[in-house]
Amino acid sequence: MKKQTKKNLFNIAMASAVVTGSVVALAPADAQAASFKDLKSDNSHFENINKLVDRGIP
Numbered sequence: 001m002k003k004q005t006k007k008n009l010f011n012i013a014m015a016s017a018v019v020t021g022s023v024v025a026l027a028p029a030d031a032q033a034a035s036f037k038d039l040k041s042d043n044s045h046f047e048n049i050n051k052l053v054d055r056g057i058p
Contacts, residue, residue, distance in 0.1 A: 036049070
């Protein structure tokens with residue numbers, strides 16, 4: 001394989017990794033909008049979990 005071809009493949013791989021990382025980083029933001037189906041309001045940790053979600057901690 002030519003040196004230029006290897007360099008192009010490397011650049012494509014790096015760009016793909018960056019794009020994938022960006023998409024994965026954005027995914028939790030969408031997940032925060034949904035409520036937890038298994039968390040009931042009478043749970044002793046309900047309030048603290050919601051505070052963490054409000055702070056953006058998934």
